Amino acid sequence: MGEMLLAIDQGTTSTRTIVFDATLQSRGVGQQEFQQHFPASGWVEHEPEDLWQTTLATCRNAMQDAKVSVDDIAAIGITNQRETVLIWNRHTGEPIHRAIVWQDRRTADHCLALKNQGAETDVTARTGLLLDPYFSATKVTWLLDTVDGARAAAEKGELLFGTVDSYLIWRLTGGQSHVTDATNASRTMLYNIHTGDWDDELLRLFNVPRSLLPDVRDSAAEFGLTDPAVFGRAIPVLGVAGDQQAATIGQACFSPGMLKSTYGTGCFALLNTGSTPVASTNRLLTTIAYQLDGSPTYALEGAIFVAGAAVQWLRDGIGIIQSAEQSGELASSADNTQSVYLVPAFTGLGAPWWDAEARGSLTGLNRNTGPSEIARATLESVGYQTRDLLEAMRGDWAGAGDTVLRVDGGMCGSDWTMQFLADILDAPVDRPAQMETTAIGAAWLAGRMAGLCASPAEFANSWQAANRFEPQMSADRRDRLYTGWRRAVSRTLSDSA
Numbered sequence: 001m002g003e004m005l006l007a008i009d010q011g012t013t014s015t016r017t018i019v020f021d022a023t024l025q026s027r028g029v030g031q032q033e034f035q036q037h038f039p040a041s042g043w044v045e046h047e048p049e050d051l052w053q054t055t056l057a058t059c060r061n062a063m064q065d066a067k068v069s070v071d072d073i074a075a076i077g078i079t080n081q082r083e084t085v086l087i088w089n090r091h092t093g094e095p096i097h098r099a100i101v102w103q104d105r106r107t108a109d110h111c112l113a114l115k116n117q118g119a120e121t122d123v124t125a126r127t128g129l130l131l132d133p134y135f136s137a138t139k140v141t142w143l144l145d146t147v148d149g150a151r152a153a154a155e156k157g158e159l160l161f162g163t164v165d166s167y168l169i170w171r172l173t174g175g176q177s178h179v180t181d182a183t184n185a186s187r188t189m190l191y192n193i194h195t196g197d198w199d200d201e202l203l204r205l206f207n208v209p210r211s212l213l214p215d216v217r218d219s220a221a222e223f224g225l226t227d228p229a230v231f232g233r234a235i236p237v238l239g240v241a242g243d244q245q246a247a248t249i250g251q252a253c254f255s256p257g258m259l260k261s262t263y264g265t266g267c268f269a270l271l272n273t274g275s276t277p278v279a280s281t282n283r284l285l286t287t288i289a290y291q292l293d294g295s296p297t298y299a300l301e302g303a304i305f306v307a308g309a310a311v312q313w314l315r316d317g318i319g320i321i322q323s324a325e326q327s328g329e330l331a332s333s334a335d336n337t338q339s340v341y342l343v344p345a346f347t348g349l350g351a352p353w354w355d356a357e358a359r360g361s362l363t364g365l366n367r368n369t370g371p372s373e374i375a376r377a378t379l380e381s382v383g384y385q386t387r388d389l390l391e392a393m394r395g396d397w398a399g400a401g402d403t404v405l406r407v408d409g410g411m412c413g414s415d416w417t418m419q420f421l422a423d424i425l426d427a428p429v430d431r432p433a434q435m436e437t438t439a440i441g442a443a444w445l446a447g448r449m450a451g452l453c454a455s456p457a458e459f460a461n462s463w464q465a466a467n468r469f470e471p472q473m474s475a476d477r478r479d480r481l482y483t484g485w486r487r488a489v490s491r492t493l494s495d496s497a
Contacts, residue, residue, distance in 0.1 A: 002072035003452060006062065006235070007443040008055055010080045010164050011243065012101065012265045015054035018436055019066035019073075020443040022452040024459075026436060028066025030058035037098060042105035042347065045098035048086055051164060052171050059231070070231045075450040076172075077239030077442030078223075079246035080164040082187045085139040087150070087212070088167070090160045093175060096147045099164070100139040103265075103305065103347050107138035108356040119205060126192045126199050128277060128286030130354050134303070136163065137189035137206040144207070154209050161212040163188065165240050169223050172237065177224030180214045182291035183245040191216070193277060193288055196296065219245070219290045220449040239445025241290060243438050244268040248289050248299065249445065250437030251406040252463040254456045257399040261386055262438070263411035266350070267307035269389045270299040273397060282392035283352040290445075292456075300396060302351040302389030306344040306360075308411050310378045313346070320371040328416040330375035339481075340364040341384075341488035342377040349492070352392040357494035364484075379417045383424040384485040390425060404428045406465075408437040415469075423473035424482060430465040 004027065009016045013036065019028040034050040063069065083102035088095045100106070111131045114120065120131040129135055140161055144151045153159050162170065166180045185191040185198075190208060192199040198213050217223065223237040241249065244262055248270045251260040256274035261267060270289060277286045277298040289299035311324045321327055343349075345358040362374065386405075405427055411417055412431050422429040434440060447453030454462065 002068075002074045004066070004068050004072045005075055005077060005443040005447050005450075005452065006059060006073050007077045007079070007439040007446070008059065008168065009243070009439045009442065010051060010055060010078070010168060012081045012103070015051065015058050016439065017055070017058035017062040018439045018443070019062045019068060020440070022447060024434075024440050024443055024447070024453065026434075028062045028064070028068065030061025030065060032058055040106070042108075044101040044103045046084070046101055048088070048095040048099055048167065051099065051167065055168055056230070070233045070235065073235050074452060075236050075238040075446040076226070077446030078165050078168060078237065079241050079243050079438050079442040080168070080184070082163065082184060082242035082244065083134060083136050084164050085136050085143065085161065086164065086167045087140070087143050087159050087161050089153075090158060093171070096150050096159065097143055100143065102134055104139065105133045105347055105356055107133040107142050110138045110141065111356070114205070123189065123202065123205070126194070126202060127189050128186070128193050129189050130283060130285065132354055133356055134350070135187060135189040137202070137208065140208050140212070141206050154212055157211040159212055160214070161208070162214055166214045169237055169240070172226045172230055173224040174227030174229070176227075178214045179217055179223050181217055181219045181221070181240040182288050182296060183219055183242045184240065185216045186288040187242060193286065193296070193298070218292055218294060220292055220445040222449070236450070237446075238449035239442050239447070241441060241445060244270055244301070245289055246441030246445075247408055247438045248272070249441035250439070251408065251432065252460040253406065254460050257403060258406070259403045260406040260408065263307045263382060263407065263409035265307065265309045267304035267382060267385060269302045269386060269393075271393050271397070273298050273300055273399065278397045280392070280396045282395045283354055284389070284392050284396060285351065300393050302392060304385045304389070305347050305350045307382045307385070308409065309346065310342065310344040310381060311411070313344070314375060314378055320374060324410070327375045327379055328414040330372045331379050332416050334372040334376035335368060338364065338366065338369060338373050339484050340369055340373045340377040341485055342374070342381045343488050343492040344378070344381050345492055349489075352388055353489070353493065355493050358492050361488065361492045363488050363491065379414065380420055382411060382417060383421045384482065386421060387424050387482060390427070404430055406430045406432065408432060408435060418467070418469045419472070422469040422471045424478060426471045426475075426478060428471070429469040431467040431469070433464040433466040
């Protein structure tokens with residue numbers, strides 16, 4: 001057996017695969033973007049074949065870049081965009097529809113109807129989640145009730161449901177393994193995070209046949225062997241975690257009270273709460289951070305739907321920048337006397353608001369407002385939203401008091417953004433020496449199962465920060481800016497919030 005690890009990071013806009021050695025140093029990378037489909041307002045879809053083909057291509061490109069062969073690969077780890085739903089025929093592998101992406105809002109009315117029926121309290125008690133289109137369950141219901149013949153086929157046991165990890169494993173193993181891990185299962189709104197099983201009451205509520213569902217395993221477990229036809233040799237898949245949980249592992253947040261935030265398309269902050277699930281009173285999520293040796297570790301999570309996507313909007317939507325890197329340069333030249341706020345509720349607002357009908361707003365404009373001020377407001381919105389999450393976490397759990405925020409994701413490359421984040425949080429922000437934290441988390445899980453990687457404690461001791469951003473803003477300015485943000489959000493919320 002080789003001593004290299006192949007980490008597949010299947011994300012929302014691209015698939016990225018990295019070859020790591022046993023010390024979790026990157027040796028080779030492959031990445032490909034794929035097309036986003038927007039068939040109606042608020043709808044977001046992916047072509048399943050694009051997910052599969054970019055996975056194959058990036059695996060081969062990463063091995064080529066690392067100058068290793070398939071014989072050098074000891075195990076595969078997978079991390080993936082969460083909550084995205086696929087349903088396919090268990091005999092032919094043919095998907096019944098495009099994948100419905102986590103960002104998709106088409107089931108907002110279904111969620112609202114269930115809320116009005118008083119179902120949310122029980123759903124939250126069982127899953128730690130809120131009734132929102134973000135999660136998988138109502139997407140599954142929509143597919144079964146909308147695609148011709150899907151409901152009947154599901155009742156006959158002819159269909160399989162999976163999040164992206166399940167679909168990729170099914171394809172990689174030639175249809176031999178229909179599995180997922182506890183972190184991905186915990187995001188479906190069908191899984192009871194207390195009993196560690198699919199929940200019959202939830203299956204009845206969402207009208208989902210149990211025969212659709214994958215087996216749930218630890219995050220480090222035997223998920224199956226790849227079909228030799230895929231890479232030329234069978235390779236074990238030994239690690240799986242949803243992308244935000246994988247980043248939590250990659251940031252070595254193994255102790256209760258440790259906090260990480262990932263700034264990609266959206267922003268996701270996870271606070272390790274240990275072996276006890278903390279029920280939020282501030283509309284955060286209770287989720288499984290990882291599950292090892294049959295024991296789940298829980299986290300409080302705050303989800304922001306739009307972070308890096310707002311910078312993409314600056315580039316592709318209104319054309320005031322040509323590359324994401326320009327946003328920090330523009331922001332640094334903005335007029336500090338202006339109080340411009342962007343509330344990037346392009347697909348609704350996530351935690352702690354959970355307002356699916358909210359839409360974005362740009363406030364505080366005057367005749368001198370230009371691209372620099374809009375760029376600054378865009379980057380600042382990420383800091384403000386993160387503070388919303390941290391305030392909620394501190395209200396939910398005493399262990400979230402004074403903490404250091406470990407950050408990762410594309411936006412972390414902006415020193416300007418990270419300094420503002422530290423300023424508005426009044427807390428240190430650590431940027432890691434190794435930025436590929438999500439892929440590292442998947443690789444560590446696979447390497448742990450393969451006997452190649454260090455224990456959690458040893459891995460935590462080896463974690464290093466490349467930069468620490470200390471707060472420099474005065475308390476008066478911090479409070480004044482944040483008060484203005486809260487006022488801007490209040491003007492954005494829908495009547496149903």
